[in-house]
Amino acid sequence: xxxxxxxxxxDVVNLNDLASDISDFYFxxxxxxxxxxxxxxxxxYSFGNYLDAFDGLLECENNKFHIYINIDKLEHAYxxxxxxxxxxxxxxYFIDDHRNALISGLSPSHCSVTGFKSKNRAERQADFFASCxxxxxxxxxGYCFRKKFxxxxxQELAKKFGTSISATALRFCSIGSHPIMVVYAFxxxxxxxxxxxxxxxxxxxHGKDKLPEDTVAGEYFCLGRKFNNTQQxxxxxxxxxxxxxxxxxxxxxxxxxxxKHTLSIIxxx
Numbered sequence: 001x002x003x004x005x006x007x008x009x010x011d012v013v014n015l016n017d018l019a020s021d022i023s024d025f026y027f028x029x030x031x032x033x034x035x036x037x038x039x040x041x042x043x044x045y046s047f048g049n050y051l052d053a054f055d056g057l058l059e060c061e062n063n064k065f066h067i068y069i070n071i072d073k074l075e076h077a078y079x080x081x082x083x084x085x086x087x088x089x090x091x092x093y094f095i096d097d098h099r100n101a102l103i104s105g106l107s108p109s110h111c112s113v114t115g116f117k118s119k120n121r122a123e124r125q126a127d128f129f130a131s132c133x134x135x136x137x138x139x140x141x142g143y144c145f146r147k148k149f150x151x152x153x154x155q156e157l158a159k160k161f162g163t164s165i166s167a168t169a170l171r172f173c174s175i176g177s178h179p180i181m182v183v184y185a186f187x188x189x190x191x192x193x194x195x196x197x198x199x200x201x202x203x204x205x206h207g208k209d210k211l212p213e214d215t216v217a218g219e220y221f222c223l224g225r226k227f228n229n230t231q232q233x234x235x236x237x238x239x240x241x242x243x244x245x246x247x248x249x250x251x252x253x254x255x256x257x258x259x260k261h262t263l264s265i266i267x268x269x
Contacts (some may be wrong), residue, residue, distance in 0.1 A: 007124055012174070013088060015125060019132035028085055030163050034086035038067060043093060046085075054111030056085040058092040059103040065093055078163040081115070086129050088114045090131030098122060110114050116170065135161045135171045135244075148173060149178035149267055151230055151254040153261045165256060169265050179265045185211045187260040188221035200249075200268060201239035214236055216255040217262040230254045239268060 007015075023032050026040065038045055045067040057068040067089045069230070074082045075146040089112065092098040101107035112118075116127050122236055140215070144153055144158060158168040169182045179196035188211050193204065205212040212218050219225040235241060235249040250269035 007128055011125060012128065015091075015095070015129050016132045016137060016174075019091075019129045020136045020138070022094060023133050023136040024138075031160070032136070034083060034090055034133070036251060037090060038086070041065075042116045043067060043090075045069065045175075047082075055114045056089045056112045057109055058089045058102065058112075059109040060099075063103060065102075075098065078220070079258075080158070083134060083162055084167055085112070085163065087098070088112055090127045090133065091126035092122070095125055096112070098126070098253065115136055125233045131163075131167055131171050137175055140171060140184075141175055141177070143173070143176045146218060147178075147182070150252075151265060154265060166263055168197050169263070172196075178267060180265055183211075183217065183262075183264045183266065185217055185221075185264075188218075199235045200236065203240040205237070205239055215264065216253045217257075217264045220255065220262060223269030226257055227255065231269065233266070 022037065026037050027033065028099040033082045035045065047069045049072050050068070051072050054068075054070055055073050059066045059068065067086065069082060069085055069089075074085070090111070092102070098107070102109065112123060112126065113238055114127060114130070115170045116124070118124060118127070135169065139160070140157065143157060153168050154165060154172060157172065158165050159213065161168065163171075165169055168180070169180070172184060173180055173194050176196065179199040181193060181195035181199050183193040184191050190204070190209055194220045195202065209222065213222050215233055216227055218229045230252050231254075233251050233253045234247065235251060236247040238251065238253075241247050251266055252269055253264050253266050
């Protein structure tokens with residue numbers, strides 16, 4: 001999925017406002033705990049072993065809600081991914097259309113796949129809600145304001161808000177203080193990418209699917225090279241270039257590698 005495919009501007013604005021208001025109401029000065037929010041709303045929950053059935057699930061019976069979290073898909077019950085999955089299920093509760101559909105029976109309880117992987121609009125809305133809930137806009141902006149961007153900023157934000165690097169980087173794309181692009185690939189194929197509105201390039205070199213060979217991520221898959229630190233790349237390595245003068249424009253790429261998975265964070269040098 002790509003930025004233009006993800007959510008409408010209407011969804012982005014309204015979900016951001018909704019989630020940030022909830023965060024500020026329950027946790028005005030501290031890290032957000034989705035479990036506490038569930039308890040305050042009298043939503044019961046359980047962590048269980050459900051193999052590959054789902055990441056999370058919100059169930060409604062007799063107007064009472066219960067959240068299931070699949071620990072088979074998590075490192076542990078309090079990991080960053082668990083927090084995000086719990087926030088995602090809270091999204092299904094707090095987003096009026098989702099909650100009302102469950103209460104009325106128009107929409108059965110469904111298995112959620114979190115982490116910006118689903119093409120279903122309701123799942124994308126819940127993912128975005130979780131991101132905004134865990135990383136409220138005012139606090140997020142305040143932390144990174146006037147700091148020179150480097151990958152360390154994403155790491156610090158992730159630690160501060162208890163979120164994964166990928167979720168933090170995507171939130172930074174939306175409201176951070178420096179334009180960046182985030183590209184996720186699996187087995188040398190691009191699965192999604194997202195960029196800040198003011199990022200200087202919008203289109204990747206080979207389109208939406210093929211990972212460019214001369215990038216840090218591309219060299220990992222094609223040549224087996226693995227870099228643990230930030231590397232310099234050039235515009236022509238990653239992007240469609242319309243003017244020759246743009247070709248050697250320097251950028252930085254920090255690529256996180258985990259088996260067949262890569263996550264590249266790219267910004268202008």
